[in-house]
Amino acid sequence: MTTVTRRLALAILNGFDAFFAEYKNITLGAQARFEAADWQAAQIAMRDRLELWKQKRKIVAEAVTTITAGCIYDRENWEIAKAEFSELIQHHPNFEIAQSFFNSIYCYIFEHEKVRDQHAFVSAPQGYKPEGSERIIHVYPFRGDGRDVVREMLENCHFNIPWEDQERDIGYIMDVVERELLPKLDTENYRARAETLESLFFRNKAAYLVGRVVCGDQSIPFVLPIQNSGEGSVYVDTLLYDPDDISIVFSFARSYFMVDASIPSEYVAFLHKLMPHKEVFELYNAMGMPKHGKTEFFRFAVDDTLSSDAPYIIAPGIKGMVMLVFTRPDFDYVYKVIKDRFTPPKEMTQEHVKACYSLVKRWDRGGRMADTQEFNNLAFDRRRFSDELMAELIKEAPSKIEESGNALVLKHVYIERKMTPLNLYLKECDDDQLYSVMDEYGNAIKQLASNNIFPGDMLLKNFGVTRHGRVVFYDYDEICPLLDCNFRSLPEPQNDEQAMATQPWYEVKPEDVFPEEFRLFFSGNQRAKKVFDELHSDLYDPEWWQDLQDKIRNGFVPDLFPYRRKQRFQQR
Template identity: 40%
Template sequence: MLSKTEQDPQQQAKALSYQILSGFDKSYRRFSRITSGAQERFEKCQWDASSQGIKERITTYHQSLSEIVTEIYQHINPQQLPDSFWEATKEHYTKLLSSHPQFELAETFYNSVIGRIYRHGRIDDKIMFVLPSRCYLSGQDRHKVVNSFDTSGTVRAMYESIFDTYRFRVDFDNFELDLANLDKALRERLSIEQLASVHTVEMLKSVFYRGKAAYLVGRICMPNETLPFVIALQMTEKHTLMVDALLTERAHMSVIFGFARSYFMAQTQNPAEVVAFLQELLPHKKHFELYTSLGFYKHGKTVFYRNYLQHLDNSDDKFELAPGIKGLVMAVFHLPSYGVVFKLIRDEFAESKKITREHVKDCYRLVKMTDRVGRMADTHEYVNFAFPRARFDKALLDHLLATCASSVKFTETEVIITHMYIERKMTPLNLYLQQEQDEEKVKDAIKDLGLCIKQIAYANIFPGDMLHKNFGITKTGRVIFYDYDEICYMHERNFRELPKSNDPYALDTLSVAPNDVFPEQFEHFIVGKKHLKDLLKEYHGDLMSPQYWKEVQTIAAEGVIQNFTPYPAHIRFRQGTDD
């Protein structure tokens, strides 16, 4: 612990490095305690407690950070210390991390301390870990995170060995049926030659819990290839365990680890090794995406920033306004060669938007804390994010100055955005529907748009502004909502029928409260063109009914936690088991 009487700067720096690492270790113990409770919550079907666990685990980082910064200020005034002090502190801290199992997360925690002290006004590798302290060689701790299973016997024997290792304190509903389904699914996926060549099945020791599901995640190892091998488990209505599916396609596994879902609860003391293993299974996923999926969203931001710097060094295109209709609340730009968009809150909103800047921030926090059910894009919040000024398109600069001047600062070489969100890039749905020539793909997109709206509502979120420009579509054709400035809980809206009158101005004379919503009007603005409206009404006509929304309100008010499986229904072993 630091002492005011300590005069030797080196001793002070050393003491501070110990103090910060102690703060991180305390934070990680809290994180792990919440995560380790996921199995019991799953086995006891405590779905509401699972939802609370998501929120608690996100807030514990900020709590730990506030505690350690407060402790530091009780002993020293860190802002008055010279850079040489912080350089010495970083040097001592780096030595402490040489054998630390969560060294990379501890670096991010250190960065957060520096960021809090300097109000995120300094990004300097001399005093913080802008770059990692060392290159992690994956595989060195693989034995700590992976179980290997012998495949020299029968397929059934292998499965029995797996379930002898991963034990749950609850009975299987029909274990013999589950084994038969797993056996059949693997034999349908692999040829006889492939099955004969399998030499190992490797499974991460961590069980991945989320919502009403648990996943055993691993891979099938053959001489010339490896395949994902994910056993998806769910609880039945009888509170017994069942195997829901076997996933062996990367596309299916990719959706499970997608950016529109809440973070997994997966207990591990060696996150770098777990992420390295997952990245081998999903090579198209960035490391920052995988860290984020495990709940290490703060470190995900750190790894993203490093990836962003690397991409800048290896590209020369310019930042420009993102394609699509300009938003009334957010200004959005992108780097065409990079897979994210940057979103700033405008200084002023259109008159139709009766909201404030703080309201917008609250909405984004709400989405962060809620179960996004695979339908709401995750975002990362940044302050004082620096961009190279020479890489900014003039039209973009002009637009930002005209709409978001309070969030933009300049130096001779940089454009600094004082507050913004970063989000995964998708094709805006309105552009997709304009450009797509395949009628079946258009129909699928409209069908999935309706499902997207419904699933968000069942997750107790009313999307608010449901214009199709506020939705994106992924490369796999999945529709995702990404405009949050008008979202709210379902109980905060009053769904009403339109007045029955021949008077076209009847609605103007009707008493309308700010929280009133008329679903019969949805068909006029969710999608624009008539043939798209007709498709939406054909597939999801109930969306235009006040009664439908009232029924969803009732379900949400009862606290019913929904279960939307993140893989296709046709690969599920028991059809119709969803809530």
């Protein structure tokens, strides 16, 4: 131990605690914003909170440079500081997130080069997994007909505005409980109980009460979405209990929750009981801890890679003009590398592409844009790369790769959930699946637009189909705020020369969009076009887009339900 390394470790820990305190303060305002129906403030708070880690990282990095009198660039000091930091956080309630903050400072100082366990917390602590705690759980033993239990659960939400009609909502809930849940439980031999997390999950325009029903060895997860009526009261919108429905609530295509969790790992442990198929990093992401989620994902990916001998290959589907995409056949994620030169007619810069991906990270994805993790200097085993993939990397992105023996380093890469490209899905689907997926495709475009996002390139290949049949957008190089677009009708030609012209005879500005041309996205698939025209032909009308722009300018924030509208109590 030296004075320099001790100060380095202390400064990083102080920086983390300052980050987490401010993070918590932003989060604590979620309920007030929900009760006031201040949706614009909710969106601003979400973006502010996402920027907080980077802001604190920069402040701490500058501070430790001063504190250590420039000794910060000596990696031997980091090896000692890591050991001292480990001692400082030995009993810290959020030690694992503090480790990620330490890593972030190290990577910032050394520009993501030579990130090793020797100097940072690259590997997971041996045997560590998030642990639950009884203190964050409310327990409700079933009694009577169950109505009092549900009433107590709702009252424990502690809203500062009244329920619109609590007894009505209790009736809706009990109808589902008696019809769908209780018949699945062995209530004759065991006494059932409900368990809920003490803090609500806030996102978009809803609050979610998350819990489970336990009876002996049986457990059924549930989520109660709660909506603001817009008239100073709240109501329960539905009761979700199907594992797939709950998984969609916590989907990778949805924005992060705001949850008053002093120790996020305790919540992650409980959520993992409800959704054991979800990885720990997915739950940290959903909880609003994407930076630590990135650490957990890296560890997960390393373990997964070591347990497999499958090669890395070019991802199935039409090759992108901007991104080179590869994966492993047995891996649920794809790697996306920005090409050095874009295939014509793409004329944007690499910085523009990065800015688009950054925008998606900050925006409310509304269940229609896949989350990404961004890595610099990510190392792979060169021997695992197929010859075709290596040839493609050398041809399309030579500046992004660096080889050293068996190591292949990608200098910049995005990692994203693997989905079935929509154009490939359409080749195999039956008529019912076609109808459903084309409805989903249209809804995805409309929901992105209502959230002030214009996808730009709406070709079928730029959308993916999830295992739940949802359509999600994943190609971001042309996205922009909807309000930046100028939606126009195609001018009528005034003479034969204009009518026969192969190029537009009228002036077209960069921001101009002609919705009538969207029909071209279905070139070669008339079967899909026919269904889409039946369901979503309004998207060809410039007035539809212009009207939506007017609504957004006037403060409109969409309802983005992570469940089907037919599941809502009021729709029944």
